[in-house]
Amino acid sequence: MSGQTFVDRLKQKFGDGIVGANFTAIDPWIEVAPAGLVPLCEYLRDEPDLAFNYCNCITGVDWLETDPKKAAKNDWQPHIEVVYHLSSLTHKTSLVLKVMVPRWQNDEVGSIPEIPSVANVWRTADWHEREVFDLTGVRFTNHPDLRRILCPEDWVGHPLRKDYEFPLEYHGIRGR
Amino acid sequence: MATHLDDPRIIEFDVRTDEMLVNMGPQHPSTHGVLRLVLRTDGEVVSEVTPHIGYLHRCAEKIGENLTPRQWIPYTDRMDYLAAMNMNLGWALTVEKLMGLELPEKARHLRVLIAELNRIASHLVGMGAYGLDLGTFSPFLYAFREREKILDLFEEVCGARLTYSYITVGGATADLPPGWLHKLEAFLDQLLPVITEYHALLTTNAIFVRRTANIGLLSPEKAISYGCSGPVLRGSGIDYDLRRDGESRYTEMYDGYAFEVIVEKDGHYPKDHDYPAVPSSAVLGDCWHRFYVRMLEVMQSIDLCRQAMDRYSMATGSWGVPVKLTEKLPKGEAYMETEAPRGQMGFYVVSTGSGAIPWRVRARSSSFCNLSVTHDLCRGCLIADVPAIVGSLDIVMGEIDR
Numbered sequence: 001m002s003g004q005t006f007v008d009r010l011k012q013k014f015g016d017g018i019v020g021a022n023f024t025a026i027d028p029w030i031e032v033a034p035a036g037l038v039p040l041c042e043y044l045r046d047e048p049d050l051a052f053n054y055c056n057c058i059t060g061v062d063w064l065e066t067d068p069k070k071a072a073k074n075d076w077q078p079h080i081e082v083v084y085h086l087s088s089l090t091h092k093t094s095l096v097l098k099v100m101v102p103r104w105q106n107d108e109v110g111s112i113p114e115i116p117s118v119a120n121v122w123r124t125a126d127w128h129e130r131e132v133f134d135l136t137g138v139r140f141t142n143h144p145d146l147r148r149i150l151c152p153e154d155w156v157g158h159p160l161r162k163d164y165e166f167p168l169e170y171h172g173i174r175g176r
Numbered sequence: 177m178a179t180h181l182d183d184p185r186i187i188e189f190d191v192r193t194d195e196m197l198v199n200m201g202p203q204h205p206s207t208h209g210v211l212r213l214v215l216r217t218d219g220e221v222v223s224e225v226t227p228h229i230g231y232l233h234r235c236a237e238k239i240g241e242n243l244t245p246r247q248w249i250p251y252t253d254r255m256d257y258l259a260a261m262n263m264n265l266g267w268a269l270t271v272e273k274l275m276g277l278e279l280p281e282k283a284r285h286l287r288v289l290i291a292e293l294n295r296i297a298s299h300l301v302g303m304g305a306y307g308l309d310l311g312t313f314s315p316f317l318y319a320f321r322e323r324e325k326i327l328d329l330f331e332e333v334c335g336a337r338l339t340y341s342y343i344t345v346g347g348a349t350a351d352l353p354p355g356w357l358h359k360l361e362a363f364l365d366q367l368l369p370v371i372t373e374y375h376a377l378l379t380t381n382a383i384f385v386r387r388t389a390n391i392g393l394l395s396p397e398k399a400i401s402y403g404c405s406g407p408v409l410r411g412s413g414i415d416y417d418l419r420r421d422g423e424s425r426y427t428e429m430y431d432g433y434a435f436e437v438i439v440e441k442d443g444h445y446p447k448d449h450d451y452p453a454v455p456s457s458a459v460l461g462d463c464w465h466r467f468y469v470r471m472l473e474v475m476q477s478i479d480l481c482r483q484a485m486d487r488y489s490m491a492t493g494s495w496g497v498p499v500k501l502t503e504k505l506p507k508g509e510a511y512m513e514t515e516a517p518r519g520q521m522g523f524y525v526v527s528t529g530s531g532a533i534p535w536r537v538r539a540r541s542s543s544f545c546n547l548s549v550t551h552d553l554c555r556g557c558l559i560a561d562v563p564a565i566v567g568s569l570d571i572v573m574g575e576i577d578r
Contacts, residue, residue, distance in 0.1 A: 027510060056540060061536045085522070127548040149230060
């Protein structure tokens with residue numbers, strides 16, 4: 001199935017849920033609206049000729065250039081990208097989904113954006129989403145147990161954000 | 177049936193056990209490093225297990241955003257420190273995928289040779305440590321005796337015994353030293369009969385079988401849903417190995433190599449060697465099968481090493497292409513998974529094209545996903561089975577916490 005026919009098929013089924021696609025990238029990807037993510041993932045997993053039954057990886061990428069001089073030259077606006085790498089063990093194929101959300105919800109600094117959780121589609125997403133929440137700062141709604149996973153529970157901030165500042169001290173331990 | 181107070185059976189109902197929270201780790205020897213498990217127990221029965229990880233978190237991904245790909249190679253060593261060569265390989269292949277770099281044939285065979293040798297070393301530790309978890313000490317010593325010889329070989333290749341940084345973007349840091357292949361051949365010849373000893377010590381040992389067979393059953397559906405990979409996935413009977421089914425950039429390394437994926441198909445394992453029989457009490461997907469797949473993969477890796485040796489010595493050309501330490505990265509992103517000893521190790525690199533330093537790096541760890549299934553496997557088992565189950569997943573905390 002070529003990329004375009006595949007995206008057309010998904011568009012027919014999900015309409016505005018499919019925002020865009022990039023076929024020229026090394027790993028071609030499809031951009032999905034947050035609201036349509038869970039039904040799309042269930043469809044991708046359950047449709048016999050697709051059978052994306054394996055979730056390899058979920059990654060959060062923070063797109064923010066902290067240097068204003070460089071930021072002026074960029075052709076993108078600050079945002080957060082959550083990348084889903086899926087594959088099908090049956091058909092030996094792979095697929096990349098992307099969800100783009102603003103860095104802060106409603107432009108309120110400190111309120112992290114929300115994406116529906118796919119932990120009920122693939123169980124492995126549970127821990128991956130906890131990691132993205134912990135390090136990149138994205139809240140996954142309907143997640144069974146959204147806690148920090150790598151950092152301590154009382155850690156402040158999300159370290160993989162580009163504007164993250166390491167704390168001066170943590171429980172009496174000097175930070176920087 | 178009326179029961180009397182002096183009925184000996186009544187004591188079973190009379191002794192009340194409270195639910196108790198038992199903290200296992202992060203310093204418990206059988207948690208393989210700094211893993212902390214909180215067990216909710218009722219008597220001897222575990223009703224719930226909650227793994228707590230992050231005690232070895234070293235911000236590898238954040239560090240990667242400040243270094244060039246070649247500078248980050250030593251950090252990948254410290255992920256799965258028992259299979260550092262395979263970690264180097266995964267990252268090197270990912271960056272090469274982003275740069276569109278093709279390697280000469282000799283470099284590919286060199287990588288197969290080194291990666292498979294490291295797989296043997298890693299599985300030997302996995303085997304020895306698993307014996308240790310179950311309370312037997314000798315297999316550990318036997319395994320380390322042989323592993324030591326592999327480490328000596330690696331030391332000769334790159335000077336390091338654990339964190340090699342040998343395989344790098346563009347091939348390897350140096351060619352194999354002269355005469356090294358003869359030493360390797362002598363070692364492989366000597367290793368073969370030792371494997372039979374290991375099978376006698378553990379695989380077919382009656383106590384070992386009793387401790388592992390039919391314990392911690394992982395169904396194929398659950399294994400896929402939890403993202404398990406490597407021997408854990410194949411131990412559940414799923415025929416999937418990235419060396420055969422992965423991306424072409426990775427599988428072409430193994431082009432022309434004869435190997436069978438170690439998995440139970442149609443009720444039996446590959447018959448290319450004289451493997452010990454599967455005990456009748458073992459059920460596909462239990463701890464014993466996961467261990468068995470690992471042991472069989474040692475044999476497979478010995479075969480692959482021998483084939484790689486031939487091909488490497490026949491290949492002409494260079495063992496690598498020079499890549500500068502500060503080689504500029506093209507704009508784009510690449511994700512790639514390789515079959516490391518513990519499962520599918522994935523790396524993801526994003527570059528804006530503005531320099532040599534990537535925008536974002538990500539490591540998808542196989543142990544991380546394998547560990548996430550513990551709470552499901554341990555529900556309802558005995559406390560003594562918890563180390564048996566966690567040990568059979570063969571986790572390395574450096575890779576989980578990164």
